[in-house]
Amino acid sequence: MAVETTTRAKLRWGLLDVLVVVFAMVPVLWIASLSFKTPATLTDGNFIPREWTLDNYKTIFDTDQFVRALVNSIGIALVATLVAVVLGAMAAYAISRLDFPGKGLLVGVSLLIAMFPQVSLVSPLFEIERQLKIFDTWVGLILPYITFALPLAIYTLSAFFKQIPWDLEKAAKMDGATQAQAFRRVIAPLAAPGLFTTAILVFIFCWNDFLFAISLTSTERSRTVPAALSFFTGASQFEDPTGAICAAAVVITVPIILFVLFFQRRIVSGLTSGAVKG
Amino acid sequence: MSVNATPAGAQVSAEAERPSRVPTQRGGRRKPPLSENKKAERRLGWLLCAPAALVMVAVTAYPIIYSVWLSLQRYDLRFPDQREFIGLENYVTVLTNEFWWTAFGVTALITVVTVAVELVLGMGLALIMHRTLVGRGIVRTSALIPYGIVTVVAAFSWRYAWTPGTGYLADLFSDGAPLTERASSLAIIMLAEIWKTTPFMALLLMAGLALVPEDLLKAASTDGATSWQKFTKVMLPVMKPAILVALLFRTLDAFRVFDNIFVLTAGGNETSSVSMLAYNNLIRGLNLGIGSTMSVLIFITVAIIAFVFVKLFGTAAPGSDDGERR
Numbered sequence: 001m002a003v004e005t006t007t008r009a010k011l012r013w014g015l016l017d018v019l020v021v022v023f024a025m026v027p028v029l030w031i032a033s034l035s036f037k038t039p040a041t042l043t044d045g046n047f048i049p050r051e052w053t054l055d056n057y058k059t060i061f062d063t064d065q066f067v068r069a070l071v072n073s074i075g076i077a078l079v080a081t082l083v084a085v086v087l088g089a090m091a092a093y094a095i096s097r098l099d100f101p102g103k104g105l106l107v108g109v110s111l112l113i114a115m116f117p118q119v120s121l122v123s124p125l126f127e128i129e130r131q132l133k134i135f136d137t138w139v140g141l142i143l144p145y146i147t148f149a150l151p152l153a154i155y156t157l158s159a160f161f162k163q164i165p166w167d168l169e170k171a172a173k174m175d176g177a178t179q180a181q182a183f184r185r186v187i188a189p190l191a192a193p194g195l196f197t198t199a200i201l202v203f204i205f206c207w208n209d210f211l212f213a214i215s216l217t218s219t220e221r222s223r224t225v226p227a228a229l230s231f232f233t234g235a236s237q238f239e240d241p242t243g244a245i246c247a248a249a250v251v252i253t254v255p256i257i258l259f260v261l262f263f264q265r266r267i268v269s270g271l272t273s274g275a276v277k278g
Numbered sequence: 279m280s281v282n283a284t285p286a287g288a289q290v291s292a293e294a295e296r297p298s299r300v301p302t303q304r305g306g307r308r309k310p311p312l313s314e315n316k317k318a319e320r321r322l323g324w325l326l327c328a329p330a331a332l333v334m335v336a337v338t339a340y341p342i343i344y345s346v347w348l349s350l351q352r353y354d355l356r357f358p359d360q361r362e363f364i365g366l367e368n369y370v371t372v373l374t375n376e377f378w379w380t381a382f383g384v385t386a387l388i389t390v391v392t393v394a395v396e397l398v399l400g401m402g403l404a405l406i407m408h409r410t411l412v413g414r415g416i417v418r419t420s421a422l423i424p425y426g427i428v429t430v431v432a433a434f435s436w437r438y439a440w441t442p443g444t445g446y447l448a449d450l451f452s453d454g455a456p457l458t459e460r461a462s463s464l465a466i467i468m469l470a471e472i473w474k475t476t477p478f479m480a481l482l483l484m485a486g487l488a489l490v491p492e493d494l495l496k497a498a499s500t501d502g503a504t505s506w507q508k509f510t511k512v513m514l515p516v517m518k519p520a521i522l523v524a525l526l527f528r529t530l531d532a533f534r535v536f537d538n539i540f541v542l543t544a545g546g547n548e549t550s551s552v553s554m555l556a557y558n559n560l561i562r563g564l565n566l567g568i569g570s571t572m573s574v575l576i577f578i579t580v581a582i583i584a585f586v587f588v589k590l591f592g593t594a595a596p597g598s599d600d601g602e603r604r
Contacts, residue, residue, distance in 0.1 A: 113334050260419055
């Protein structure tokens with residue numbers, strides 16, 4: 001970046017930056033603002049609450065409806081992420097390091113699935129899962145999540161694995177390390193960042209899903225938070241659920257914000273490497 | 279579709295990486311008798327890929343075939359005993375139905391408008407993230423928030439923002455409730471889509487920007503090129519593959535639009551997308567036959583879009599602009 005850095009240029013960039021930040025943050029701040037408003041001030045249309053309260057949060061954590069959904073969301077996303085990253089890592093290792101017929105086919109299939117219209121699976125999966133008795137269970141959601149997360153995992157991990165200097169493993173063995181030691185001390189630390197980044201991306205994907213969550217669940221047994229949000233009715237039928245919905249929305253946004261704040265650089269590198277090489 | 283569908287990607291990776299990896303070639307391999315080692319490598323490769331491949335095929339290929347089978351039947355869960363094979367009747371029903379074509383038009387409109395706007399905005403954002411002199415970290419962080427946030431959460435935020443009395447935007451154009459009228463509803467749905475996915479577009483484009491050699495830009499400056507000329511004559515040709523990849527992914531993604539519509543309008547006032555319509559027929563109408571028919575039709579449409587793009591790739595990616603690049 002050998003650009004003349006003048007104050008004027010800096011100011012111009014600064015203004016653009018502010019514009020981007022504001023545009024990105026306003027909807028998030030707005031929903032947070034609503035979640036802190038009292039019922040009386042909820043409909044005053046002010047962007048910043050005039051009276052602050054935590055009641056909305058108390059309300060949702062007192063209802064089984066939300067707590068159960070949160071547990072479902074976390075559990076389902078974690079299990080799906082774990083499985084997808086393990087299976088994806090195996091396939092990505094083979095793709096980036098081994099030579100075997102059918103490799104191209106696998107990459108092609110992954111690409112196809114990445115573009116697959118998910119709604120096309122809703123009808124048949126609904127029927128198949130009812131027959132297999134996994135409709136409205138964790139497994140019933142985890143399966144499609146793994147499927148759609150796999151292409152993402154395979155691409156991202158292949159890109160990461162290609163950058164690992166695998167010869168180090170040989171070098172370690174020459175220095176007298178056993179195969180296990182070489183893997184644990186040399187390769188694992190090098191592969192860990194890529195696996196971690198992929199896990200974050202896959203988790204975000206599962207955390208985000210709405211279509212499968214409302215189509216393949218019917219009760220609180222396996223409903224995730226995004227799906228539960230659209231069924232929120234407040235504590236009683238005479239209550240406006242807006243405050244509760246916003247509080248729940250903020251709760252499920254917190255992990256995403258934390259991911260982005262702490263791993264911003266990784267997420268960017270993971271998304272771009274996986275995508276461009278796709 | 280084969281891997282060769284994305285030579286753009288292959289091109290990019292070959293350019294971007296240090297040439298220290300083992301070159302793998304596609305196809306055209308000679309076939310000497312395989313050594314033991316080679317055989318073992320093959321077996322290991324298949325073994326490692328098998329679980330992922332099995333899951334992917336089991337959860338997509340089988341259901342889509344099953345979906346075709348279901349779409350050939352009259353199958354309404356409210357009247358399960360009337361289930362029978364009716365051939366293509368469901369397809370006739372759907373394709374002669376005005377709701378389907380309205381939804382199709384809405385989906386196409388949303389897709390075209392959002393992808394076009396996102397390309398422009400995303401390019402701007404990519405340039406900002408790539409070139410900004412101050413606060414690069416902050417810009418990248420905040421740009422990732424729309425990407426990461428749950429779509430339904432963002433959709434609720436927009437919904438309340440445009441709700442009269444509650445929201446800060448509702449009186450912006452001072453015409454009552456924007457989410458109760460078709461044109462303004464569609465505009466808000468598109469706004470929500472654009473807000474959510476522009477960062478993703480920008481990240482893909484940024485990866486393309488990173489490939490533009492600095493010396494090339496310097497050389498252009500020396501030859502007296504203006505900023506605009508540098509952008510159109512130097513950056514865009516180099517970025518072409520990345521742009522096409524980004525467009526393909528976003529187009530297919532936009533065609534799936536569902537979450538935002540569900541929360542913002544629930545498909546009222548003829549704002550349903552095809553996904554919304556298929557969902558309503560299945561879950562609300564419990565009509566598996568019609569729902570599956572729509573599933574198959576959406577699948578075919580997406581396949582056609584992908585095919586057209588791949589044809590584009592085929593003509594645009596390898597060789598054509600490569601020669602000028604070096």
